[in-house]
Amino acid sequence: MSAEQKKLRVRFAPSPTGYLHVGGARTALFNWLFARREGGTMLLRIEDTDIERNRPELVEGILDGLKWLGVQWDEGPYFQSQRLEMYTAAAKRMLAGGAAFTCYCKAASYAGADAVEQEGEGDDEGKVQKKLACPCRDLSAGERAAKEKEGTPPAIRFRVPREGVTKFEDAVFGSREVQNAEIEDFVLLRSTGQPTYQLSVVVDDIDMRISHIIRGADHLSNTPKQVLIYRALGVDPPIFAHVPLILGPDRTRLSKRHGATSVGSYAEEGFLPEAFRNFLALLGWSPGNDMEYMRTSELVERFSLAGVSRTNAIFDRPKLEWFNTEYLHNLPIEELLPYIESQLKSAGLWQERWGSTDRAWFAHAVDLIRPRTRLLGDFSGWARGFFTDDFEYEPEACAKFWKDERLPSMLAKLADALDALPEWNHDACDSTSRNVAAAEGVKAGLLINATRVCILGRAVAPPLFESMVVIGKDRVVGRIRRALPAIGKQTAARVDRS
């Protein structure tokens, strides 16, 4: 390597035709991991040359998606719509050099798939080749002048060599080569003056000095065209790395009908960005061993293009949820707290003191609850009884644990006993409860389960006595007393039925 070693530069280049979907997110992540690992630069480029489909208002959503994902770019965003002169200039240069020619065919006409099909098959290759070669490529200067006079606005097509092969290196798929005879004379500049993807992507990747192009494998087949453009422009192509696609459970390309496909929807659902990154990283990549739970820093340490697979992967939602629970359960509590805080804020349950004077209490509560959460929303969902007194009694929980008619008097005694406790801690709550149960001659479980429903309204909750400590004496006693009438009704209804 020379002193002036070529700097590693990668890019993520979405087009604003939709939100940031999981496939794009994975591509962005791989670029980011690679840049971080190798000490390179990542830039963001918005490919908005298709004025028809381009929705400028979607750009913000894509940026938000990337920010949530934690993929931060070092340069950009650049917008191709603001760089049109460069593409035109490049096309003119290729025209002047003979690598391209003006085409006067009406839009989308000379080699449509339909036309080829109608010709039938079994014919000699020459026929097909004729389809791939645009008739305009052989027009004389005079003929072109005549067309110009007619006022037909010309497109500019690349003059693809009719023989030979085009080769390139792919870090994932290896050495590739295709017969030039199989490549059509593709359009560089539309008759409207707008560049096509093939042109703008190459011009920008050259201008932005991209060293590695990491993108979806759907671009693999078009890469030879781009290599042709690089050559025509007198530039060596960069290293390509095509990553396999992400498919839906039915093995077709992930799309809206597979449900949630935007990263935004996963953010809203309560996934942690780091869990999402971990999951995404393992779709089409592995560190070469059985390691799965990897913090982002470990991902960066281990990432390499050599570990990228060539097989399409199916997006497996249950596994994503598993990763999320792993992070929810195992993250150092201090790292998790900010996420819970914003979750509670958006649910309108947040109390400022939990961030200051009662921070230790808040951390304790979260730590108690988290072993049985899967999504951030669980903290403002079923666990809301820990953060607010406003919760409902679940009918199923009542039906299951408020069956015994001795319960109302037993619970009243328990409330009194708890109220009289001088010390409020786990063991005191434990022995008090067990003593009441013993005095009544019932199994402790009966009372414990019923009490849980009284103070949290549900059957699913952390261990009772720990919960009591977190919720606090006044609230616990209050909640038990408040539940008494409801229990009476429940047991009475039961007696009626029998």
Next chain:
RNA sequence: GGCGCUAUGGUGCAACGGUUAGCACGCGGCCCUUUCAAGGCCGAAAUACGGGUUCGAUUCCCGUUAGCGCUACCA
């Protein structure tokens, strides 16, 4: 249709000529237990098919099949 890519349990990945084919998710069972989780243990489950090459193929080659991609004046 043409061209190309891919092919390990249901899913995601390991094994890059020699393993009883490994791990994880999911699934089933057991244990633990104060509900529900978590956790621990056990289990069912795969090299698409057919030919080669080789002492030996999941691994290398060919064919078949299947899936996917490209085949736009979309990106």
